Amino acid sequence: MTTTPSAGRPRFAPGTFTPAPGSGRRGRMLLTHARVETSLTLRHGEQILLTLLIPLALLVGLSLLDILPTEGSLARVDWITPRILALAVMSSAFTGQAIALGFDRRYGVLKRLSATALPRWLLVAGRLAAALVVVALQVVVLGAVAALLGWAPSLSGAAYGVVLLVAGTLSFGALGVLLGGSLRPELVLALANLVWFVLLLAGGILLAPATLPGAAGDIVALLPSGALAEGLRAALTEGTVSWRPLAVLAAWGAVAAALATRTTRLT
Amino acid sequence: MGDAVEITGLVKRFGSVTAVDGLDLKMPRGGLLALLGPNGAGKTTTVEICEGFVRPDEGTVRVLGLDPRRDGTALRPRIGVMPQGGGAYPGVRAEEMLGLVAACAADPLDPAWLLDVLGLGGARRTPFKRLSGGQQQRLSLACALVGRPELVFLDEPTAGMDPQARRLVWDLLEALRADGVSVLLTTHLMEEAETLADDIVIVDRGRVIAQGSPSALTAEHADDAQLRFRARPGLDTELLSAALPEGYLVRESAPGAYRVAGIVDPQVVSTVTAWCAQQGVLAEELHVGKRDLEEVFLELTGRELRT
Ligand SMILES: Nc1ncnc2c1ncn2[C@@H]1O[C@H](COP(=O)(O)OP(=O)(O)OP(=O)(O)O)[C@@H](O)[C@H]1O
Ligand SMILES: [Mg+2]
Numbered sequence: 001m002t003t004t005p006s007a008g009r010p011r012f013a014p015g016t017f018t019p020a021p022g023s024g025r026r027g028r029m030l031l032t033h034a035r036v037e038t039s040l041t042l043r044h045g046e047q048i049l050l051t052l053l054i055p056l057a058l059l060v061g062l063s064l065l066d067i068l069p070t071e072g073s074l075a076r077v078d079w080i081t082p083r084i085l086a087l088a089v090m091s092s093a094f095t096g097q098a099i100a101l102g103f104d105r106r107y108g109v110l111k112r113l114s115a116t117a118l119p120r121w122l123l124v125a126g127r128l129a130a131a132l133v134v135v136a137l138q139v140v141v142l143g144a145v146a147a148l149l150g151w152a153p154s155l156s157g158a159a160y161g162v163v164l165l166v167a168g169t170l171s172f173g174a175l176g177v178l179l180g181g182s183l184r185p186e187l188v189l190a191l192a193n194l195v196w197f198v199l200l201l202a203g204g205i206l207l208a209p210a211t212l213p214g215a216a217g218d219i220v221a222l223l224p225s226g227a228l229a230e231g232l233r234a235a236l237t238e239g240t241v242s243w244r245p246l247a248v249l250a251a252w253g254a255v256a257a258a259l260a261t262r263t264t265r266l267t
Numbered sequence: 268m269g270d271a272v273e274i275t276g277l278v279k280r281f282g283s284v285t286a287v288d289g290l291d292l293k294m295p296r297g298g299l300l301a302l303l304g305p306n307g308a309g310k311t312t313t314v315e316i317c318e319g320f321v322r323p324d325e326g327t328v329r330v331l332g333l334d335p336r337r338d339g340t341a342l343r344p345r346i347g348v349m350p351q352g353g354g355a356y357p358g359v360r361a362e363e364m365l366g367l368v369a370a371c372a373a374d375p376l377d378p379a380w381l382l383d384v385l386g387l388g389g390a391r392r393t394p395f396k397r398l399s400g401g402q403q404q405r406l407s408l409a410c411a412l413v414g415r416p417e418l419v420f421l422d423e424p425t426a427g428m429d430p431q432a433r434r435l436v437w438d439l440l441e442a443l444r445a446d447g448v449s450v451l452l453t454t455h456l457m458e459e460a461e462t463l464a465d466d467i468v469i470v471d472r473g474r475v476i477a478q479g480s481p482s483a484l485t486a487e488h489a490d491d492a493q494l495r496f497r498a499r500p501g502l503d504t505e506l507l508s509a510a511l512p513e514g515y516l517v518r519e520s521a522p523g524a525y526r527v528a529g530i531v532d533p534q535v536v537s538t539v540t541a542w543c544a545q546q547g548v549l550a551e552e553l554h555v556g557k558r559d560l561e562e563v564f565l566e567l568t569g570r571e572l573r574t
Contacts, residue, residue: 011435012384012442019417019448021345022373032370040358108353112410115318116371117344266320 023117033118033126038133041096051092051138059084059142062206063149069211074237078153081146082161082232087205088138089165090225093131093172094179095196101127101180102188110266124260128173135169157235164235167246168228171253175224178256181264199225208233221245224252269332271296271418271449272317277326279312279473286312288473290326294466296417299440299450301460304470305568310453311351313470314420317451318348331418344372347416349407351423351453357396361387361406364395365413372414381409386432400427408436412443419443421452425459437463457561461485467560471568485557493558494527494536496550498543510542511535526562531555 041047062068062084063077070079104110113123143151153161179195180188200206204226209217220226221244231245272294279287287309294300302310315321316328319335319342328335333342355364365382369375382388385405390398398406404427411419424440425433433456440463443450454460460467461481468478477484500522507527508517515529527539536555543550558566 011438014442015446017376017412017415017443017446017448019345019446020374020415021417023344024369024371024373024375028370032367036356036359036363036367039363040356043358104356107355107357108350109356111320111350112348112354113367113371115320115343115346115348115350116368116414117373118371119340 026119026122029118029122030126030129033113033122034129034133037127037130041092041100041130041134042137044100047092047096047100050096051088051134052141055084055088055091055138055142056145058087058206059145060149063146068206069208075150075152077146077149077151078237079233081142081151081153082236083205083229084142084146085139085161085165086168086225086229086232087200088142089135089168089228090172090196090199090205092134092138093128093169094176095192096134097127097131097173097176098180098192099185099189101177102183102185102192105181105265105267106185108267114266124177127177128170131169131173131176132166135165139165153236154239156239157237157241160241161232161235164228164231164245164249167249167253168224171224171249171256172228174253174256174260177264178260181260199223205229222248224249227252269296269329270294271298271331272300272451273327273329274313274317275327277313277316277328278324279309279316279321280324285473287316287323290470290473290475292468292475292478294449294451296449297444297447298465299444299452299463300466300468301464302451302453302468302470303455303457303460303564304453308470309473310470311422312473314422314451314453318346318420319343344414345417347411347414347419349411349419349421349424351426354407354410355395355403358394360392360394361398361402362391364406365409368410369413374415375413376415378409378413381413385409385435401429401432404428405432408439412439416448418449419451421450423453423455425454425456433459457559457564461560469564469567476567477563481560485560485563492531492556493529493562494531494539494553494555496525496539496543496553497523498525498548498550499523502543502546502548507539507542511538520561528558528562 059080062080066076070076110123114120179192203223204220209220209226209230212220221230227245227248231242234240234242270293272292274290274292277287277290278285290309290313302313304310312321316323317330317335319339322336330342331345335342361382362378365378369378382391385408387402387405390402395403395406404424408421408424411421425436428436437459440450464481466478467481467484469476500519502519502525504517504519508515515527517525517527520526527535540550
């Protein structure tokens with residue numbers, strides 16, 4: 001038996017594989033990783049359902065139908081849009097992220113990537129950067145539909161709204177990595193959806209903390225979902241800049257990130 | 268320059284299973300070492316310890332002079348890894364995946380060229396999950412090579428590949444070695460190890476049971492030669508054994524491939540051909556020689572299937 005090809009000459013010019021090892025530039029690694037993660041999310045049907053179609057359906061439905069208790073004289077669309085933006089952040093940065101990460105670990109993606117020069121922190125940073133891009137797209141689409149429904153946000157609170165959206169994405173993203181990085185993917189799938197559902201109904205997103213009985217409202221305002229939804233509502237309806245929701249989100253994010261660095265497994 | 272890989276007294280347990288049980292191994296730089304062993308022998312575990320993915324329980328491991336766990340950050344840019352299966356997002360396109368791995372390297376090979384070379388030019392935009400098993404393997408190999416590493420770990424690189432792809436990989440391995448890349452591969456193809464490797468290490472139950480160059484290994488265990496021939500499958504090997512003097516072992520190693528082990532003298536050759544003639548079959552590709560690596564491997568690791 002021979003290993004020389006049929007042509008009788010080597011298939012590869014000498015020097016083709018001469019070692020030239022080294023690490024890629026960080027900016028390029030981050031950009032490429034984030035781009036791949038973003039396109040995978042946007043190509044994934046179930047992710048689109050979760051991150052865009054469900055929030056859209058709720059936005060349209062709850063703006064047109066009088067189902068939820070709103071506050072004072074506020075137009076329904078003005079009251080519901082900030083809450084739907086909070087839902088969009090939770091859906092993509094937390095639920096979608098956790099499920100994707102759980103299965104990526106199963107498929108050996110994390111192992112594959114961590115066998116390259118990609119530093120561990122970049123592995124997470126790329127995913128969070130992708131989550132920010134996805135949230136930006138969600139906000140554009142949901143905001144445009146809300147505008148068609150008559151949404152008139154307070155412009156003075158818009159900049160702070162963006163700050164809250166970024167903080168919410170990073171905080172929920174850290175929680176998503178914490179959940180998706182440590183358990184079996186089937187369990188991650190079940191838990192991420194369960195948490196999403198519970199927080200949607202009882203976590204301050206669809207029902208304002210103020211409308212909940214007794215101490216429940218105070219507790220819900222300390223959840224990342226309640227903090228983000230209320231913070232966005234105050235910023236986008238009243239133009240209020242309150243640091244409390246930002247502090248709550250930062251605290252959840254910091255605790256989740258600290259835990260995740262210990263619990264995250266590559267496989 | 269030290270060795271590419273140096274392992275001493277390596278032990279790894281998974282619960283009650285001892286996957287690696289006091290393994291020693293040395294691979295010089297620029298060498299091509301083939302790790303052989305039955306399923307579950309501990310090959311993948313050993314390789315993953317070298318890559319820094321698995322923490323050893325005992326022993327020391329040095330890869331390019333570095334500790335794979337402690338010095339992982341310094342080591343990873345210098346090595347290429349092809350895991351045993353998997354290693355890509357199900358939905359990722361072939362070119363995206365390779366591009367991502369290439370972006371992690373300082374001076375990568377051209378990903379488009381590499382895809383073409385590996386016969387994936389037409390599957391550039393195909394999602395990983397829709398590539399065939401052999402195509403997935405080829406993409407995984409491309410990911411291991413694209414960063415121009417000085418050392419590559421290939422866990423069963425040709426598993427599931429068709430003969431053409433296998434030959435291509437063999438050419439690639441030859442080229443890697445010619446260009447000074449160190450290669451540690453695992454394989455179940457004796458032919459692959461025998462033709463390509465400078466050194467072969469056979470492991471069983473987590474221990475090294477034999478090692479050396481292919482020729483040394485086959486010579487060492489070839490006190491007696493063997494006679495090989497092909498004929499129609501299903502000949503009665505008991506009957507042929509009976510026709511030969513005491514002490515000869517006859518078996519059908521694969522359908523239609525027969526081996527007679529023992530001292531092969533002209534008389535034995537004549538007896539075998541005469542017996543075949545009696546059965547009305549022609550003994551083709553009659554060959555007398557020392558045992559090949561497969562025989563040595565089976566001899567060392569036993570013929571029973573591992574459970
Ligand atoms: N993560 C794990 N948890 C528990 N047991 C494991 C784990 N990984 C490997 N093992 C066990 O360790 C032993 C060695 O496995 P390993 O994968 O190293 O074998 P191998 O030589 O690569 O086999 P193959 O030729 O089938 O790939 C096996 O008994 C296997 O069941
Ligand atoms: Mg294996």
